[in-house]
Each structure stands twice: as structure tokens, then as C-alpha cells.
Amino acid sequence: MIRAAVIAFAVLFAANAFASADHLSNPALEARAVALQKELRCLVCQGESLDESNAPLAADLRRLIRERIAAGDSDDQVKAFLVSRYGDFILMKPPLMPSTWLLWFGPLVVLLLGGGVAAFVIFRAGKRASSETS
Amino acid sequence: MTGEIGQLSLALALALSLVMAVTGLAGARTDAALSREIASGAASGFFVFIVLAFGALTYASITSDFSILNVAQNSHTAKPLIYKITGVWGNHEGSMLLWMLVLAIYSAIMVFTKRGGARLTSAALGVQGLLASAFLLFILFTSNPFLRLDPPPFEGAGLNPLLQDPGLAFHPPMLYVGYVGLSAAFAYAAAALITSENGADWARAARPFMLMAWIALTLGITLGSWWAYYDLGWGGFWFWDPVENAALMPWLVATALLHSALATERTGAFRNWTLLLAIMAFSLSLIGTFLVRSGVLSSVHAFANDPRRGVYILAMLIAAIGGALALFAWRAPKLEAGASFEPISRESALLLNNVFLTAAAATVFLGTLYPLFYNAFTGMRLSVGPPYFAITFAPIFVALLILVPFGPRLSWRKGDLKAALRTLAPAIGIAAVAGIAVLAIATPHSLAAAGAFALASWVIGASAIDLLKRQTRPLSAYASALAHAGLGVTLMGIAGTTVFRSEALEVLAPGQSMQVAQYTLRLGRVENVQGPNYQAERAVVDVIANGHTIAVMTPEKRIYPVEGQAISDTSIRTTGFSDLYVALGEQDGGAWKLRAYVNPLAPFIWFGGAIMALGGLASLWSRLRVKFARAAEAAVPAQ
Numbered sequence: 217m218i219r220a221a222v223i224a225f226a227v228l229f230a231a232n233a234f235a236s237a238d239h240l241s242n243p244a245l246e247a248r249a250v251a252l253q254k255e256l257r258c259l260v261c262q263g264e265s266l267d268e269s270n271a272p273l274a275a276d277l278r279r280l281i282r283e284r285i286a287a288g289d290s291d292d293q294v295k296a297f298l299v300s301r302y303g304d305f306i307l308m309k310p311p312l313m314p315s316t317w318l319l320w321f322g323p324l325v326v327l328l329l330g331g332g333v334a335a336f337v338i339f340r341a342g343k344r345a346s347s348e349t350s
Numbered sequence: 351m352t353g354e355i356g357q358l359s360l361a362l363a364l365a366l367s368l369v370m371a372v373t374g375l376a377g378a379r380t381d382a383a384l385s386r387e388i389a390s391g392a393a394s395g396f397f398v399f400i401v402l403a404f405g406a407l408t409y410a411s412i413t414s415d416f417s418i419l420n421v422a423q424n425s426h427t428a429k430p431l432i433y434k435i436t437g438v439w440g441n442h443e444g445s446m447l448l449w450m451l452v453l454a455i456y457s458a459i460m461v462f463t464k465r466g467g468a469r470l471t472s473a474a475l476g477v478q479g480l481l482a483s484a485f486l487l488f489i490l491f492t493s494n495p496f497l498r499l500d501p502p503p504f505e506g507a508g509l510n511p512l513l514q515d516p517g518l519a520f521h522p523p524m525l526y527v528g529y530v531g532l533s534a535a536f537a538y539a540a541a542a543l544i545t546s547e548n549g550a551d552w553a554r555a556a557r558p559f560m561l562m563a564w565i566a567l568t569l570g571i572t573l574g575s576w577w578a579y580y581d582l583g584w585g586g587f588w589f590w591d592p593v594e595n596a597a598l599m600p601w602l603v604a605t606a607l608l609h610s611a612l613a614t615e616r617t618g619a620f621r622n623w624t625l626l627l628a629i630m631a632f633s634l635s636l637i638g639t640f641l642v643r644s645g646v647l648s649s650v651h652a653f654a655n656d657p658r659r660g661v662y663i664l665a666m667l668i669a670a671i672g673g674a675l676a677l678f679a680w681r682a683p684k685l686e687a688g689a690s691f692e693p694i695s696r697e698s699a700l701l702l703n704n705v706f707l708t709a710a711a712a713t714v715f716l717g718t719l720y721p722l723f724y725n726a727f728t729g730m731r732l733s734v735g736p737p738y739f740a741i742t743f744a745p746i747f748v749a750l751l752i753l754v755p756f757g758p759r760l761s762w763r764k765g766d767l768k769a770a771l772r773t774l775a776p777a778i779g780i781a782a783v784a785g786i787a788v789l790a791i792a793t794p795h796s797l798a799a800a801g802a803f804a805l806a807s808w809v810i811g812a813s814a815i816d817l818l819k820r821q822t823r824p825l826s827a828y829a830s831a832l833a834h835a836g837l838g839v840t841l842m843g844i845a846g847t848t849v850f851r852s853e854a855l856e857v858l859a860p861g862q863s864m865q866v867a868q869y870t871l872r873l874g875r876v877e878n879v880q881g882p883n884y885q886a887e888r889a890v891v892d893v894i895a896n897g898h899t900i901a902v903m904t905p906e907k908r909i910y911p912v913e914g915q916a917i918s919d920t921s922i923r924t925t926g927f928s929d930l931y932v933a934l935g936e937q938d939g940g941a942w943k944l945r946a947y948v949n950p951l952a953p954f955i956w957f958g959g960a961i962m963a964l965g966g967l968a969s970l971w972s973r974l975r976v977k978f979a980r981a982a983e984a985a986v987p988a989q
Contacts, residue, residue: 306733307735342690344689
């Protein structure tokens with residue numbers, strides 16, 4: 217009984233994600249599938265991509281990606297299909313849209329603002345330095 | 351009995367921390383010498399009782415005293431002794447107590463060294479007292495580690511197997527020494543604002559604490575990354591996971607702080623900015639603690655979280671950050687403003703360093719917290735994963751690394767850019783050669799990898815040249831050279847592993863082989879092994895290169911029956927330049943899944959972190975040596 221429970225646990229919580237859900241025999245297509253599953257996240261685990269995850273749902277999605285690729289979908293079509301099903305949440309790279317402008321352009325704004333302030337400070341300190349020497 | 355001692359110690363520590371807060375702050379006044387005495391005494395007492403409380407919990411864990419709820423929930427008699435000790439902070443309550451212990455140690459050091467004079471120390475102790483009482487209230491009312499269980503169970507529930515690892519023994523304490531060390535910098539900054547003791551005294555007083563914090567954060571992050579690499583079983587070393595980011599943000603700002611404080615001490619430049627950075631660095635540490643402990647952003651690290659506690663930490667966060675910023679807004683303008691320097695100077699270089707580091711920290715902050723706010727405002731969920739950081743964070747850091755070598759070559763107030771470029775010219779040559787060599791020799795031919803190696807060689811080469819070209823080599827010159835070179839070494843590791851990794855995954859029956867890079871791996875047998883508190887399947891894998899067996903590797907799959915979890919214990923064979931990494935997967939009929947990687951230069955990632963920390967140590971030692979020399983000088987005439 218205990219032994220059975222242990223085995224059940226082992227199957228449920230297998231720590232390694234072995235992504236061999238279904239290998240595509242065509243290496244080029246398989247490479248596309250692997251690249252895609254690195255850009256998509258596992259929906260039930262925290263912060264893991266489909267590539268890393270060992271959750272059953274992730275295995276299903278890995279199989280689904282291969283089905284779509286085998287059926288002739290482009291990478292974007294596969295993504296669009298998954299987004300229509302699960303929302304933007306599935307994308308590791310958030311899409312660019314008005315509600316993510318702050319996310320995508322924020323770093324640039326901080327950099328420009330910081331650069332501006334630094335330029336101002338340097339200019340002022342330089343003026344002070346030249347007035348001291350003259 | 352142990353529980354009562356712990357409980358009582360915590361209550362007494364709370365009382366003393368309140369005394370410390372009130373008398374410490376009152377001691378900021380010139381004529382309040384008695385207050386200062388009381389504050390020092392209270393801080394010493396507070397230290398003693400926190401040590402007692404922590405000792406009590408450790409004792410309870412070692413002796414498997416399951417009448418204490420925390421021990422019953424997180425320990426087990428069969429757990430090896432080392433994990434009974436380290437397991438003390440492998441859970442929420444214990445880790446909060448560790449946080450407190452580190453704060454108490456820093457406070458004791460502040461009392462003992464009295465850096466920056468009696469008034470500044472007193473005010474800083476007052477701020478530490480405020481922080482300590484807030485945290486102790488939190489511990490006593492929401493996270494009491496000494497709650498009783500009646501009747502006590504016969505056996506404990508055990509500890510998450512992922513945490514039963516030597517990496518756990520040092521990773522969290524290191525991070526806490528870092529986080530809380532920044533509280534000392536914060537306390538001195540607030541003390542400078544409270545006492546209006548203008549000038550750079552506070553920065554000089556806080557520098558050893560900043561350095562200790564930075565070294566500890568560097569080592570803590572390095573250890574955490576290494577632990578993830580060998581423990582999670584698929585060879586990744588950084589996940590841009592919220593909890594990793596929570597440690598990275600204070601590190602970035604602490605790095606900026608170390609550089610900015612240098613200018614403040616030396617020439618009085620950027621006084622207000624340095625104060626603000628000290629406040630931000632600790633605020634981010636608090637936010638980090640909040641993110642990890644509250645569970646708002648669950649992650650792979652979410653081994654111990656509880657959303658109910660979030661509200662309290664959030665309130666504390668707002669009070670501490672808001673209070674400090676209000677104090678800053680009120681007092682900072684009264685501090686005398688800026689110094690004068692030429693546009694080409696060490697000061698300008700440090701300022702640019704700060705712009706990039708702050709922007710990098712802001713990027714990590716946005717990426718980490720955006721999903722949370724997005725969900726709050728739109729009700730929808732968003733993921734911000736590694737591709738985001740590759741696009742935003744990486745370019746900022748590349749720009750920073752291009753500029754890093756110039757800083758040490760420019761003089762204070764007025765530098766000479768042409769002379770710096772002439773001196774650094776050989777490093778540009780080294781970088782070009784390295785980039786071209788990588789592009790020509792390594793497969794796959796990758797422009798990104800070539801660029802990364804060129805950049806890393808530029809930083810490392812320039813650090814070496816900087817040392818060689820100096821007439822005198824004070825320890826502080828080694829400090830910056832090592833810290834900068836460490837960045838380059840880490841970058842090489844990241845680029846090597848990411849671009850040139852070989853990967854293989856196959857299902858093997860005993861006797862069958864698979865190929866990864868230049869190695870043939872032959873699965874010998876899979877045996878059952880009994881560990882102290884786990885059962886394992888251990889694969890015996892022969893590593894064959896050029897027809898010879900060069901090693902036998904034994905990756906394991908461990909099942910922890912008490913905790914009901916399975917984890918993989920990977921086997922890594924390293925040459926220092928490259929790792930062969932093998933993980934055992936599930937059984938499939940009579941065969942096993944075997945995952946293997948060759949990770950070129952992977953060890954460099956952590957070597958680089960260690961080199962950076964060594965640079966920090968050199969800087970810390972140069973400071974302390976000066977202080978000891980002065981103390982010895984002062985002692986001589988007295989005799």
C-alpha cells in the first residue's frame with residue numbers, strides 16, 4: 217500500500233521534465249517545436265516554460281504544438297491558436313499593446329530621464345569647476 | 351521549556367528594541383548623553399535575547415521537540431543533523447527569526463564600533479530599533495515560531511527535499527546578511543538626515559556595512575544560481591523568477607550605492623543622491639522580503655508563503671519607505687549641495703554607472719511587478735519571462751560593461767579620456783582577437799557570442815591593465831579590478847553556456863549508449879539505494895571519450911516518503927572549463943530516461959561571482975586595515 221503510494225507520488229511529482237511527449241521525426245520541425253515551447257509558459261506551474269515543466273498539462277501542450285506544426289501551421293499561427301485558447305498569459309514575451317507600453321518603454325524612459333539628469337548635473341558641476349579656475 | 355525560553359526572549363527583545371528606538375532617536379540631540387548610553391545598553395540586550403531565541407528554536411529542531419508547531423511542521427527525526435540545523439530557516443517563521451538575528455548582529459557591531467561618532471551611531475541605532483520592533487511585532491503576532499502543539503505528534507512532517515541540500519545551508523543566510531546589511535546603510539542615511547550632520551561622515555561610517563551587504567548579496571545570488579543549476583535538474587542557472595529578481599534589485603542598487611558613496615566620501619559630490627540610494631537599496635530589500643514572504647508573486651521558491659501576512663509586511667513597507675522618503679524630502683535640501691568637477695572625470699563616470707545600474711534595477715522592478723499591477727487593473731494575467739529581460743535588461747548591461755573600464759582610469763575632478771584610451775588600447779586589441787577567435791573557431795558561429803566574449807575580454811583585459819599600469823597598488827585598486835574582472839568572467843560563462851550548450855535526451859535500457867558532444871554515455875545498471883530519509887534509484891553511467899572510460903557518473907532519483915516528493919540528484923563532472931551534466935528521469939518499461947548536457951564555461955558563471963565578492967573583500971579589508979592602523983596609533987601615546 218505504502219509502496220504503491222510512493223510510486224504514485226513519484227509519477228505525480230517527477231522532478232524532471234522530460235520533454236519527449238512526442239518527438240517529431242523531422243529534425244527541422246522538432247527544432248521549431250522546441251524553440252516554441254521555450255517561448256510559452258506552463259499554465260499551472262510558477263514561472264516555468266513549457267520546455268522545463270513536468271506538469272501533465274505542459275506535456276499535453278507540447279504534444280499539441282507538435283500536432284499543429286505537423287499540420288503545417290507557422291510559428292505565429294501556433295502561438296495565435298494558443299493565445300486564443302489561453303490568453304496572453306501563455307506568452308513568455310508579453311505582446312506590445314497599449315496596456316504594456318509602460319512595461320516595454322519604461323526602461324528606456326528611465327534611462328533617458330536618468331541620462332538627462334546626469335547631463336544636467338555634469339554640466340552644472342563643469343560650470344562650477346570652470347568658474348573656480350577662472 | 352525550550353518554547354517558553356524562546357517566547358520570553360522574543361518578548362524581552364521586543365521591549366528592548368522599543369527602548370532602543372526611543373532612546374536612540376532621542377540620543378541624536380547633543381545633550382542627550384544618557385539616552386545614548388541607554389540605547390547602547392538596550393541594543394546589547396536586544397542582541398543577547400535574539401541570540402537566545404534563535405538558539406532555543408535551533409535546540410528544539412535538533413532535539414526534534416515536536417511540541418513546538420514549527421518544528422513539527424518542518425522537521426523529522428530521520429532528517430540528518432545538518433538539515434535539522436539549516437531547516438531552522440527553511441520555513442517562514444524561522445527565516446524571519448534569522449532576519450532578526452542578522453539585524454541584531456549588525457546593531458551589536460554598530461554599538462561596538464561607534465562609527466561616525468556618538469550622535470550618528472545613536473540615531474542609527476534608533477532607526478534599527480524601529481525596524482526591529484516592527485519585525486518583532488510581525489513575528490510575535492503573525493509568525494510566532496514558538497507556538498505549541500498539544501498533544502505533540504510522534505513524528506514531524508519533514509522538510510521540502512529540494513531544500514535538503516548544502517546549498518540551502520548558506521544561500522538564505524547570505525542573502526539575509528546582504529538584505530539586513532543594507533538596513534545598516536539605511537539607518538546611517540536616516541541618522542544623517544535626523545542629526546543634520548552634513549558631509550560624508552555617514553557614508554564613511556556606513557561603508558563597511560554597505561560592503562558587507564554587497565559581498566553577501568553577491569555570494570548569496572551566486573550560491574542560489576548554482577543551487578538551481580545542480581538541483582533543479584535541467585541545467586538552467588537563472589530564471590528571472592520573481593524571487594531571484596527580488597535579490598537582484600537590491601544588488602543592482604547596492605552596487606550603484608557603493609560607487610556613488612565613493613564620490614560622496616572623496617569629493618562631497620552626489621550627497622543627496624547617495625542618501626536616496628541608501629534608502630532605495632534597503633527599500634528594495636524590504637520589497638524583496640515582502641515578495642518572498644507574502645506569496646503575492648508565487649514562484650519556484652514559494653516553499654513558505656502565506657498571503658495573510660502580506661498585509662502586515664505591506665504596511666511596514668509603506669511606513670519604512672514612506673517615512674524615509676518623507677524625512678529625505680524634509681531634510682535633504684538642507685544639506686549643502688554638490689561639488690565641482692569637469693565633464694570628463696571620475697565623478698562623471700560614476701554618475702553614468704549609476705544611471706545604467708538604476709535603469710537596470712528599474713527594468714527588473716517593472717518586469718517583476720508588472721504582472722501584479724496588470725492583473726489588478728485589467729483582471730487579466732500577463733507573463734513577463736526571460737525574453738523580456740533579454741530585450742530590455744541585457745542592452746543596458748552591455749552599455750554599462752562597455753563603459754566600466756574607463757572609470758578607474760579617470761582622475762577625480764578632471765580626467766584625461768585620451769590618456770585613458772591610450773592605456774586601454776591593448777584591451778581593445780584583446781577584445782577584438784577574442785571576438786574573432788570565437789566567431790571563427792566555435793560552433794555554432796554566433797555573432798552574439800562573439801560580441802559577448804569580446805566585451806568580457808575587454809572588461810577583464812582592462813582590469814589587468816589598470817593594475818599593471820599603476821605606480822602604486824593599494825588594496826583598493828585590487829578591489830575594483832577584481833570586482834570588474836569578475837563581471838567579465840561571469841559574462842563569459844553565461845555566453846558559453848547559453849550559446850554552445852549540447853543537449854541530449856534518450857530512453858536507455860541498461861547496456862545502451864547515447865551521445866552528447868564528444869562523450870558517449872553508457873547506462874550500466876540502475877540500483878536501489880537507501881538514504882537516511884529517502885530511497886533512491888541510482889543510475890551508473892560510464893562516460894566514454896576516445897574509446898576510454900574516463901569517469902563513472904551516478905545521477906539519482908530520490909523519493910522522500912515522509913514529504914511525498916521525488917527530486918533528482920544530478921551528477922555533474924566538471925573540468926573547471928566545462929560541465930558534463932547528467933540527470934536521471936522516469937522509468938519507462940525496462941528503460942530509463944536520461945538527460946545529458948555539456949555546458950561549456952558554465953563554472954565561469956559562479957567563479958565570476960566569487961571573484962566579484964573577493965574584490966568586495968579586498969575593499970572591506972583595506973578599510974578595516976586603515977581603521978586598525980589608526981586605532982593602534984591612538985593607543986601608543988596612551989601607554
